[in-house]
Amino acid sequence: MVGIADLPLHYGHVPDYLLRIMKDMCDSIVHTMIYEFGEDKLLERLSNPLWFQALNNAIGMDWDSSGSTTVLLALLKQILNKKSDIFVLGGKGKHSLGVQEESGSIPASFDIDPKDVKDNSVLSAKVDTVLLQDGYNLYIHYMLVSKSGKWLVVQQGMNPNTRFARRYHLSEVDNFECEPNSSISGVIGRAVNIIQKDSSDVRKLFLELINSDRNTLLRDYSKAMNNLKGNTTLELTESNASIYGFDRVKKLNYYKPVNIHLLKRNLEKIKADSLSSISDTLLNGMTASTARAIFLISDLIYNEPPSFQDPVNYPYDPFKYSFLIGGKDGIPYPINSKMAYSVIDTMKGIVMKTKLGEKSKNRAIFRLESLTKH
Secondary structure (H helix, E strand, O other), rough: OOEEEEEOOOOOOOOOHHEEEEEEHHHHHHHHHHHHHHHHHHHHHHOHHHHHHHHHHOOOOOOOOHHHHHHHHHHHHHHOOOOOOEEEEEEEEEHHHHHHHHHOOOOOOOOOOOOHHHHHHHHHHHHHHHHEEEOOEEEEEEEEOOOOOOEEEEEEEOOOOOOEEEEEEOOOHHHHHHHOOOOOOOOOOOOOOOOHHHHHHHHHHHHHHHOHHHHHHHHHHHHHHHHOOOOOOOOHHHHHOOHHHHHHHHHHHHHOOOHHHHHHHHHHOOOOOOOOOOHHHOOOOHHHHHHHHHHHHHHHHOOOHHHHHOOOOOOHHHHHHHOOOOOOOOOEEEEEEHHHHHHHHHHHHHHHHHHHHHHHHHHHHHHHHHHHHH
């Protein structure tokens, strides 16, 4: 399961004593998961925005804080990269670009091509900023890969106007162009996107426009902008464009003018002999502003508007998981350190018993093999 989650922006930091508790809790839970179900199952659970939030709450983070993403992913990187068959790349701010460089540090025993890691990272980020433009600017980007080659991207964007952060989960995506976020939890807002399942005609036209003559594309954009400003020409009227059904209040925020010189420069960067897919355009440098220009052309010149539906379809309240040990800000009650360490000791005991059981099992197998050789 993959998806999106909206969280209020919270500021401040986690006290050192509480961070140690959170790290021990997280270590105990994820390694119990790994020993019981394996690395791939852990990735599957983390790809679920509901389970991800529940884990945040279980280790003591605020039940509704945007900072929960930062803290949990940073802890997972510290914990998993030391002693597991899961490797975590990326980070927050400038470190969110670290996937490209860190991909070379993935252990050689992992069944995954570093180039695929880089491409999937770029496509995941581009999908939720270019093909889906919902007002959130990405500032967190992590990628988790397992030894078997499975992968998960968890990234978060910030909307300073609404003071919310939104988290996106993408896991083992086969098609980045059509609904890569299939399970979504959050607050419905305004968006423009071409990843809706029923937007296949828009996606087809989008690719055709990118592969068309660059000067024609620039002229079409100028026509569309004139039309948007009210300078309707006879040529545009005859094109049967959708200007007469254009909801200025709803859509204008996503159709801010694009600098024509920057648009030309980006089109020159993207342009190849032939781009076979929208994913190719993303990997070749497609930007949000250039995509927005093409959305406008598609809508006002060729009568193929993108979807204006914000892809949120899974409301969820993870508050109940905060009752395990409490929350950082005292909701529903202050952190209960005694309870936290009791849970940690119990979870560590489970892992230790599992390890001992495996050792006993391995020794028995070794003895049996030795006997059958004689």
